[in-house]
Amino acid sequence: MRKGQNRAISAAFGASAAVLAIILASPVQAQTxxxxxxxxxxxxxxxxxxxxxxxxxxxxxxxxxxxxxxxxxxxxxxxxxxxxxxxxxxxxxxxxxxxxxxxxxxxxxxxxxxxxxxxxxxxxxxxxxxxxxxxxxxxxxxxxxxxxxxxxxxxxRSTSLAQQVCAAAKELLVDQLKMKSAVVVSEDAAWTTPLDAEYLKCLPTIGLHVLDHIRFSPDTTDFTPIFNKIEAQKPDVMITGISHVGVQPTVQWKQQQVPIPMLGISSQATNSSFWNDTNGATEGVLYQGVSGPDVAxxxxxxxxxxxxxxxxxxxxxxxxxxxxxxxxxxxxxxxxxxxxxxxxxxxxxxxxxxxxxxxxxQFTGKDSPNPHALKVGPDTITGLMLQWQGGKQVNLWPAKVANGKLKFPKFIKVGAADR
Amino acid sequence: MLFWQILIDGFAISSLYALGAMGFALIFGVSGVLNLSHGALMVAAVVAAWAAGNDLHVGPYVGAALGVFVGFAASLITYFLIVRPLQQSRKIREEEREIFILTATLLWGIMIQELIAYLYTNNAKTVAPIVEGVVSLAGVRTPSNEIFTAVVCWLAIGLLWLLVNRTRAGKAVLAASMNPRGVTLLGVELSQVYIVIWAIYGVLAGIAGVLLGMFLGVSSYSVGPLTASAFSIVVLGGLGSVSGALIAAYVVGYLETLTAYLISPAYRTIPALLLLVIVIYVSPRGLLGRR
Structure with missing residues (x-):
């Protein structure tokens, strides 16, 4: 009897312990x-x-x-x-x-x-x-x-973006097309302040003399006065910093047949839908990107x-x-x-x-002046310079991953400064 | 050179403003409705024309026609769904009716704006131009599309003038704008007049929208500024005065163009708004106001 009682008590304890273990274990398991x-x-x-x-x-x-x-x-x-x-x-x-x-x-x-x-x-x-x-x-x-x-x-970072634009502009515009002058044109936003500062620093070092620096309101709808002002200065290229705007300056550039190419940051141009959004007016626009649809x-x-x-x-x-x-x-x-x-x-x-x-x-360390920024360079992120050609985003720079050649629409006059 | 540039650009933009604002003025003149969904109707027309070209792959003429049709349809929907029930509601006190309609059209405009942004994103859209290329006018390289915009605007304004002054329906509209009660006594059904003006307004807003889409492009963000622009022009011209709106459109258009060229595009709208404040102080009825 006693033996049987002990067994029953042991069994009860065992069962209780098992139930308790399940109860205690469940949340832990669920949590993990x-x-x-x-x-x-x-x-x-x-x-x-x-x-x-x-x-x-x-x-x-x-x-x-x-x-x-x-x-x-x-x-x-x-x-x-x-x-x-x-x-x-x-x-x-x-x-x-x-x-x-x-x-x-x-x-x-x-x-x-x-x-x-x-x-x-x-x-x-x-x-x-x-x-x-x-x-x-x-x-x-x-x-x-x-x-x-x-x-x-x-x-x-904006500074890195500007440096990549300058590196691409040197190979594509200065070395290949012998361009000498530029106008920097950017929307007035937080991201373009350091971008423009770096443009103004790096463009002269690659051989592009900056004739003017224009910052416009992102609310601008009519870009005609801006394009007129730029054209009057006869630069070889417009170096852009646009993201909040994109469709309107691009369409008006084409409609007004402004004979100066655009190269730089044009965030909206990175989207594949930009061709349709602009009804093809983006033909010839050069923009920096980190990737492109056909670029491995x-x-x-x-x-x-x-x-x-x-x-x-x-x-x-x-x-x-x-x-x-x-x-x-x-x-x-x-x-x-x-x-x-x-x-x-x-x-x-x-x-x-x-x-x-x-x-x-890879991120920069905490002792860097810009901690937790992406590292850029040949071993990390080089960036690309793409151009819209016939409805496609064609990569032109760097040469090792290029899948096309620089091509401008007819209204662009390369070497406008020499006109 | 700069003089001609300002003259040409100012003329094109002013013509567009005039067309956009005239329908707005007409609606107010006849029915006392300040339609704050005006910008949304224009943007809807642009997005429809853009989508027709890109999704349905139709040509620019058909795309533009579809855009105008959407402006027309959206205007009638606004009238039947938003404005008319409030005009006829017995639950709203007469002195509060205008503010109810004002608020309702404002909210309706926001709903259209959000719907457009949801379906087609808030990125700007442009309508494929019917005419391309540039021509030289007084030495100014002018897009053919800019000239086309001004010509179509003036054709539409001319047709509106003929419609109002030379047709029976138009004369009823004109009479209703002068004395709604008198027109009713003459046996004209006022609700029929309202349908006619909302239909005319829809076509005008549709044309103005599509032309704006071809000329400058718009996004869902443009809804507020387009309504504000039409509102300012109509207040400056005199609430309810179609000819006042026409004159005010040119004043605002040229003032903006002069500012953009001679000072900075960033300050484009400021002098016109300052002028509006001055006019409201000096002559609250506006340039040719009747109400």
Whole structure:
């Protein structure tokens, strides 16, 4: 009897312990298998911005198809910011406080990223921007590293963009076409201040004398007076810095047959839809990019473009490439950190060495004047100079990945300075 | 050279402003409705013409015609769906009716703007030009499309004048703008007059939109500025006065062009707005106002 009682007590204890173990183990198991959440705050109604959540979603699906990150699925939580800094801040707060995301990919607009930057510190949430360019983003990190270290600049700084434009202009315009003079023409925005400063510094060093520097309001609708002013100075080329505008200056340039070529940053021209948006007026426009639809910058570029086109029916914008890469390297950093703890994630992201669709992604160190900026150069990201030709985006520079030759529409008079 | 440049560019842009604002003035003159969805209707016409070219692959003439049709249809939808129910509602007090319609058209315009941005993004769109190339006018290299814009604007303005002054329906519209109650006593159905003016307005807004799309291009962001521009011109010209709107359009167009060329394109709209403030102070009825 006693033996039987003991057995019964033991069995009861055993069963209770097992139940307790299951009860205690369940949340732990669920916690380890909880998805990694990445918030995506983007301009869903803008061509450049709409690729950001799409590319992030594609990356998450590919990661999940390959088993996720240590068995955890990657989940994208999207927020449309309507191109507004205020809406972005609200979305960021919601992402961090209510949706408990582990990291945020945010915006191609510098003003938006600058507005979010302090919140990354306040809410200790990692943020990577796929398309903003202002150098101030990383300069702020240098000034207050301990607070703003959660911000990473996942796209090229304006200064780097200008340097790539200058490098391409030297080979394509100065060496090949013997051009001598330029007018810098940029929209008045946060990202163009450092861009223009670098243009004014680097253009003379490559042999292009800067005749004028024009900054215009992004609200400008009629560019005729601007083109007239530029044409009167007879430059060989217009070096551009445009992103918020694009269609209107391009269409008016063609309609008015302004005989001066445009080369530089023209963010909207990076979108494959730009040909249709401008009814083909973009023929001959030269623009800097980090990738192009037919350019195999890395082995990952073309498969990404094909998968994006198959899923969404169009080609990704420049910010689509970077957003896609960002999901992968954030996931990789979480894996390396072995945790989603923001401070550990920052350390892991700082050690990023990832070959993505735009090149090899590495961030500058915390002692740099621009911490957490993308490293640029032959070993990391070189950038491209593409030209719209017959409805296609043809890469002309650097020569090793070029798939076409410089070609201008008839109304362009190369060497306008000699007229 | 600069003189001719300003003269030519100012004329084209002023003609476009005039066409855009005249329908707006007509609606107010006849029915007392300030249609704050004006810019949205123009942008809808542009996006329709653009989409027809790119999605349906039709030629520029058919694309432009489709754009004008969308302007026309959107105007009638605005009238039947938004304005008329509020005009006829017995739940709204008479003295509050105008503010209700004003608010409703403003919200309707925002809805159209958001729908366009959702479907076609907020990036600017341009309509394929019907005429391409450039011609030299007084030594100024002028896009043929710019001349085409001015010519079509004036043809439309001329046709509107003929319609109002030479046809029975037009005369009813004119009479209704002078004395709505008197017209009713003469046996003219006022609601029929309203349908006619909203139809005319839709065609004018559609043409102005498509031409603007060919000349400068617009985006969903243009909705507010286009409404504000028409509103300023109509207030400057005198609320309800179609001829006042025509004159004011040229004043504003040339003032903007002069500013853009002689000072800076960034300050383009400022002098015209300052003039508007001065006119409101000095003569609140505007240049040729009746109301």
């Amino acid at each position: 298998k909880a998805p990694i959440k990445i918030g995506v705050i983007a301009e869903a109604q803008a061509v450049a911005g709409s690729s950001i959540p799409q590319a992030a979603q594609l990356a998450a699906e590919e990661l999940n198809a390959a088993g996720g990150v240590d068995g955890r699925k990657v989940e994208i939580v999207s927020y449309d910011n309507h191109s507004s800094a205020a809406e972005s801040v609200r979305a960021f707060q919601r992402a961090a406080n209510e949706d408990h995301v582990n990291a945020v990919i945010a915006s191609y607009i510098s003003e938006v990223v600058l507005a979010l930057e302090p919140w990354t510190g306040r809410l200790k949430t990692v943020m990577v921007s796929p398309g903003a360019a202002s150098d101030v983003i990383t300069q702020n990190i240098a000034k207050d590293y301990s607070h703003l270290k959660y911000t990473f600049h996942g796209y090229l 910058v890395t082995p990952k570029t073309l498969p990404f473009v094909a998968a994006f086109k198959k899923k969404f029916g169009n080609f990704p914008s420049y910010a689509g490439y970077t957003a896609y890469d960002e999901v992968f390297y954030i996931a990789d950093a979480i894996k390396r950190a072995g945790s989603t703890d923001p401070d550990k994630l920052v350390v892991a992201l700082e050690a990023t060495d990832y070959v993505g669709t735009i090149g090899r992604v």
